[in-house]
Amino acid sequence: MKEPFSSVWTREGRPAKNPGLSRDQIVRAAMEILDAEGVDALSMRRLGAKLGSGATSLYWHIAHKDELMELVMDEVYGELSLPDPEVTSWEDMASILAYGLRAAFVKHPWVIPLVGTMPSLGPNAMRMSSQMLKAFERAGFTSPPLDYAVSTLLAFVLGWTGPELAWRATLDSSGMSGRELDAAMMKTVRQAAQGHPDILRRFDEYQAKDPDVVRALAFDFGLTCLLDGLRVRLAECRERARADVPGIAADPDEASRT
Amino acid sequence: MKEPFSSVWTREGRPAKNPGLSRDQIVRAAMEILDAEGVDALSMRRLGAKLGSGATSLYWHIAHKDELMELVMDEVYGELSLPDPEVTSWEDMASILAYGLRAAFVKHPWVIPLVGTMPSLGPNAMRMSSQMLKAFERAGFTSPPLDYAVSTLLAFVLGWTGPELAWRATLDSSGMSGRELDAAMMKTVRQAAQGHPDILRRFDEYQAKDPDVVRALAFDFGLTCLLDGLRVRLAECRERARADVPGIAADPDEASRT
DNA sequence: AAATCCCCTCGCACACTGTTCGACTATCGT
DNA sequence: ACGATAGTCGAACAGTGTGCGAGGGGATTT
Structure with a gap:
């Protein structure tokens, strides 16, 4: 049986003599990718490239991707004041x-x-x-x-x-923006809501x-x-x-x- | 520009002369895997194997994995009466x-x-x-x-x-079960909650x-x-x-x- | 009866993923 | 000067979702 329960927060970080890469830098870069291109765009190789280093170098500072995710998640909580x-x-x-x-x-x-x-x-x-x-x-x-x-x-x-x-x-x-976007999807919703006139009525009210x-x-x-x-x-x-x-x-x- | 917005529910299903595989069977098998082994265990190859067919055969009945997910998700809603x-x-x-x-x-x-x-x-x-x-x-x-x-x-x-x-x-x-499970993780939580005595106090109350x-x-x-x-x-x-x-x-x- | 069609299956291949391992370098304390 | 150690990296592995084109088999048409 391995560690029954673990998290980034239980392992203290590496000694960190702060040479090139650091945990903070990695987290910050990861957040930039996530914000700009979404969760699917964040791969270790991609993240490494953004930081100008190899993909596997990251594994010195971080145990696995899930840990990185815990870190960025807490960073979001940190924006709250x-x-x-x-x-x-x-x-x-x-x-x-x-x-x-x-x-x-x-x-x-x-x-x-x-x-x-x-x-x-x-x-x-x-x-x-x-x-x-x-x-x-x-x-x-x-x-x-x-x-x-x-x-x-x-x-x-x-x-x-x-x-x-x-x-x-x-x-x-879908690449669209603004209101036309809602209008375009209205057709789909309308089709999906077939047979539920109450829902349809509700959608119509909101379209305006x-x-x-x-x-x-x-x-x-x-x-x-x-x-x-x-x-x-x-x-x-x-x-x-x-x-x-x-x-x-x-x-x-x-x-x-x- | 492609279809601005699409969903399984907008495409009507294939003609379905119902030979070997069918959409319902696929969804059901997918749910069994998901319930038994979790989301990570569900791969197309695995699903195909469970159905006794090749992995790529599924793509005749389903556009991509996300569509399959939409289907199983609605199946869960269906259990609600x-x-x-x-x-x-x-x-x-x-x-x-x-x-x-x-x-x-x-x-x-x-x-x-x-x-x-x-x-x-x-x-x-x-x-x-x-x-x-x-x-x-x-x-x-x-x-x-x-x-x-x-x-x-x-x-x-x-x-x-x-x-x-x-x-x-x-x-x-983690493989554990019952109360010892909560106890084991209490140590981790306690460490994570260092410096927040109010949270610690709260956890202690619940441990009992x-x-x-x-x-x-x-x-x-x-x-x-x-x-x-x-x-x-x-x-x-x-x-x-x-x-x-x-x-x-x-x-x-x-x-x-x- | 033969040929055509089309639904359906499936093997291969591609580009990609997270992660491990061992080799490598650079910097530090002695 | 030398060994240790922090840190980086390339290659490789076992997976992933999915596009493509080749086929099989039953029904329909000629």
Whole structure:
């Protein structure tokens, strides 16, 4: 039996006397290729060529391609910048996270399959989780629901942007752009939706609108729903805390008011 | 320029005099391999061998591998069975969809990256959407929020099960099973979470509990939040409908009561 | 009965992938 | 000056998806 579970983050990096190639350079170059030409364009040989070195040289700095993927994935999380959880309301925190993460995913669409494939244990992902937990805890979320809340928020963003980007990717690869693109695919969709007049009706309504705006509105809608639900849970948490330890208020604002 | 947008569902199948191979057989065999050995084990040669034919014979029935993937993906949607939307409350409908879809994803973990990669235009996916829309519409959701609501629900389930299965897959591939598996990885996680004591604390709490139970509870929590939020939106829809067309009640129950 | 057609199968070949191995160089500490 | 070691690299291997053209076999037409 090999190592039961391993990740880049468990092996510390090579001594790194920093001669020609370095882990950071490799990751940066990989991200450039990924952003510019998509996930299929990233091969070790290609990456080596971009760095002016042989393909197999990379294997000195990186164990295998999956590790490289873990690294670039965390780099995406790193682009997200959250405000100080000590002075930001949990709702602002949640909104900023949702929009920020969505923006990061849109900018780097190739991460979506990664997030759905390998666990996110990188330092940037950890930092993000930590900050969210802090903000939610400060707001009054207590232990079991606390984590559930953060996870649910992340799940929503990921699950939302995935299919959204699947559309865009398929369309972008067709070489068209803008609205004619949506119009062209409408014919296909129409054919696929044969026999489901309700779906067809829905598509027709949207054809008139700007798809980007529709997508943004829909994302907003989902986020609002989630926040509404979380508010209810938060109230339950506070209620329970008050009942358990009557002397101590779970809400810091309320505590300062006393 | 080629076809701007294409999908299996737009090309009707070959005439199909049904000699040896057929599209259904291929899809079924592909699913068996995928379920038994995962996505990496599915190669065209392997699939051909399982069907007792050459690898390239498949290309008569299927344009390329991506098309095959679209087919198997829709097959997964097909395993989902929803109750009659005409007689089921939207909330029951939503819960059944959420749990059913999650079960289907757990049973066929390899679909997750697919759903995040290619649009779901298959007949089964369409049928599902159609049923959900019908139930929600009957409940009183009006047009723009109607679609947003269904999309949000799907996004939640997808986004939730993705990372959840990423964990399980990584662990299962390590050959261990049950609780010792979580324990083994705890060491790795602990190392990765260095410097984030709040995350560590959280992991410690969970180590004592059954991970499956925790995951189920968390899923429940998220779904409850979402339903709470949707309930609020539904009330808004009904309110608006009542204001716009005062003579007609949007709620069928209420209509029958008049 | 013979010839034609067309559905379908399949072997070969191509360009490509991730990764291993052993040979090579350049720089460092002694 | 010398050995060690960090780092690079070319060749090779076992795979991958897929295009092409040659065929087989049954039905249809002449």
